[in-house]
Amino acid sequence: MVTGQTTVLAADVPFPPSVEDFYLPSIVPWGGDGVWFTKITLLLWLSVAILIIFFLVAYRNPKLVPDKKQWLAESVYGFVRNNIAIDMIGKEGVRFAPYLASLFSFIFVMNLWGIIPFAQISPNSHIAFPAMLAVISWVLFIYVGFQRHGIGYLKIALVPPAPWFILPILVPIEFFSNFIVRPFSLAVRLFANMFAGHMLLLVFTLGGFAMINANALLAPISVLSWLMTIALTFLDFAIIALQAYVFTVLTASYIQGSLAEGH
Amino acid sequence: MNLAEVVGSTAAIGYGLAAIGPGVGVGLVFAAYIQSTARQPEAARITQPFLWIGFAVVEVLALLGIAFGFIWAG
Numbered sequence: 001m002v003t004g005q006t007t008v009l010a011a012d013v014p015f016p017p018s019v020e021d022f023y024l025p026s027i028v029p030w031g032g033d034g035v036w037f038t039k040i041t042l043l044l045w046l047s048v049a050i051l052i053i054f055f056l057v058a059y060r061n062p063k064l065v066p067d068k069k070q071w072l073a074e075s076v077y078g079f080v081r082n083n084i085a086i087d088m089i090g091k092e093g094v095r096f097a098p099y100l101a102s103l104f105s106f107i108f109v110m111n112l113w114g115i116i117p118f119a120q121i122s123p124n125s126h127i128a129f130p131a132m133l134a135v136i137s138w139v140l141f142i143y144v145g146f147q148r149h150g151i152g153y154l155k156i157a158l159v160p161p162a163p164w165f166i167l168p169i170l171v172p173i174e175f176f177s178n179f180i181v182r183p184f185s186l187a188v189r190l191f192a193n194m195f196a197g198h199m200l201l202l203v204f205t206l207g208g209f210a211m212i213n214a215n216a217l218l219a220p221i222s223v224l225s226w227l228m229t230i231a232l233t234f235l236d237f238a239i240i241a242l243q244a245y246v247f248t249v250l251t252a253s254y255i256q257g258s259l260a261e262g263h
Numbered sequence: 264m265n266l267a268e269v270v271g272s273t274a275a276i277g278y279g280l281a282a283i284g285p286g287v288g289v290g291l292v293f294a295a296y297i298q299s300t301a302r303q304p305e306a307a308r309i310t311q312p313f314l315w316i317g318f319a320v321v322e323v324l325a326l327l328g329i330a331f332g333f334i335w336a337g
Contacts, residue, residue, distance in 0.1 A: 084312075185320075185323045192327070195329065196329050245315065246316075246319040249315055249316060250319060253312075253316060
C-alpha cells in the first residue's frame with residue numbers, strides 16, 4: 001500500500017510535523033477531494049474484519065485440547081473475563097465480559113496499526129473513534145445504574161453522604177465528574193496517547209531526514225534519531241497494550257460503581 | 264538591534280509546565296505501589312487494577328495538555 005508519507009524521501013522534508021499529517025489523502029480516487037475512503041477508513045474496516053473472522057474461525061471447532069488459534073482467543077477472553085470483569089465488578093461481572101472483551105480486543109487492534117509497517121497510523125489518533133467508544137461505555141454504565149436502582153440511581157450517583165449544607169457544592173461537582181468528565185477523559189486519554197505516539201515517531205523519523213539534509217556536521221546524528229525511532233516503537237507498543245487495558249478497566253470500574261449499593 | 268530573538272508557539276512552554284503536575288503524580292502513584300508491594304508482596308495482584316486506574320486518571324492531565332496545546336497553539 002502506498003502511503004501519503006512516501007514522498008518525504010529526499011530534499012524537502014516537512015519539519016516539524018503538524019496536525020496536517022494526520023489528514024491522509026483519499027485512496028479511491030487517489031489523492032482526490034472526496035476524502036471518504038482514506039487509510040483510516042481502510043484500517044477501521046480491516047480491524048473489524050480481522051476480529052470477527054479471527055474469533056469465528058478460532059471457535060468454529062472448539063476442542064478440549066485447544067490448538068493455537070483457540071488458545072489465543074481463549075486467553076484474550078479469559079484475561080478480560082477473570083482479570084478485568086470479575087476482579088473489578090465481582091461475580092456479576094461475567095455478564096459484562098463479552099462487551100469488555102470486544103472493547104479490549106477492538107481497541108488493541110485499532111491501536112496496533114500505529115506501529116505496523118505500512119499502516120503506521122492508528123485510527124484512534126482521530127478523536128471520532130475514541131469518542132464513539134466512550135459514548136457507548138457512558139450509555140452502558142448509566143443504563144446499568146438505572147436498571148439496578150431505578151430513579152434512585154441519581155441519588156447514589158449524585159448525593160454523597162455529607163452534611164446538608166455542603167451538598168449544594170458537592171452535587172454539581174459529582175454530576176460534572178460522573179457524567180461529563182468520565183466519557184470525556186476516556187475519549188481524550190485514548191486519542192491523545194495515539195496522537196502523541198504517532199507525533200513522536202514522526203518527529204524522530206522526519207528529524208533524521210531534516211538533519212541529513214541540513215549539513216555534513218549534523219548528518220551522522222540522524223542515525224541516532226532513527227535508532228531513537230526504533231526504541232520509541234517498542235515504547236509505543238507498551239502504551240498501545242496499556243491503553244487498551246486502561247480503557248477496559250475504567251469501563252469496568254464505572255459499571256461497578258453503577259451496580260454498587262450507595263457510597 | 265535584536266540581540267536575541269525566539270520565534271515559535273508558547274504552547275510548547277505551556278505543555279512543559281502542564282507536564283510537571285502529572286509527572287509528579289504518576290511518580291507518586293508508582294512509588295506507592297512499589298512500597299505497598301515491598302511491604303506486602305501478596306497484595307501485588309490485588310492492588311494492581313488500582314495502580315492502573317490511578318495512573319490513567321493522573322496521566323490524562325498531561326494528555327489534555329497535549330490536546331489543548333494543539334488546539335490553542337494558533
